Amino acid sequence: MPELPEVETIRRGLEKEVIGKRIVKIQIKNYLLIKNISVHEFSSRLKGSSIKNIKRRGKFFIFVLAPRDNLIIHLGMSGIILYRDDPEKTKALPFSKIKENHNHIIFFFEDNSRMIYNDVRRFGKIWLLKNGKTLPCIESLGFEPLGYKFTFESFYGLLQKNKKNIKSFLMNQKNIAGIGNIYANEILFLSGIHPLRKSNSLTFNEAKKIYLNTRNILRQAIELGGTTMNDESYLDSGGKKGSFGETIMVYGKKGRNCPLCEKPLEIIKIDNRSTFLCPGCQK
């Protein structure tokens, strides 16, 4: 589920609430999510740590802790992180489709507020890295698409030496970090590029469209709080829906008419992922 805009929305929400707070207790209901350390060591190191900073790299959260460790979280397909400050209420999130039995790890702060890791499908992963270390899979991520180093020149250079189709290119986290299936579909539709086009076949002007749309769409999606689809499985840290879904052009809209040319939208599979496109607009 969560792509860069959703992760960033959750990050911003948590940042307002938990910076400087000290973890006093950890409740672990599902230890399988913790990847690199024993449950015992996980909780004993976290207890007493406070949250100094929350960073994001691609779809990864990096919670920088004082005095020393890094808590890394990847949400997989269905993970969310909720913040709650209502200790009397037992429900994770009343009136939502988020179920309490999928709360897997709860971090309690000294003021009785808490951060809840909830994940129906449990594809999410959590690491606790000692002494400010980071992860190889984070080190090998590609460009941060909204960062200053991601210039058009560097993007075009990468495209020219890539033999795969442009959709796979955009979704490969080693090229650009943070784009998933929804945003890849939307970027290519608004750029008028067929998802199966070979990356190295794209002209300067086509590449420019993709570059600008990548940045614009991700920025706009963050402003709108990310995408909550009809199943409402994505909510931000405060339990709020994102509204980028209302501006989605093609993702999930097979058979509906193209908003630009009225032709029916088509669906194909690329790398086993559903890919939506307009046969009239995307060449």
Added chain:
DNA sequence: AAAGTAACCTGCCCGC
């Protein structure tokens, strides 16, 4: 070596 497929999970929706 690139490309395809299965696996990890739960839940929902659809057709029969």
Added chain:
DNA sequence: TGCGGGCAGGTTACTT
């Protein structure tokens, strides 16, 4: 009403 199949925002490991 229920059962089976297919599908879902991601990633990785194993096959050909």
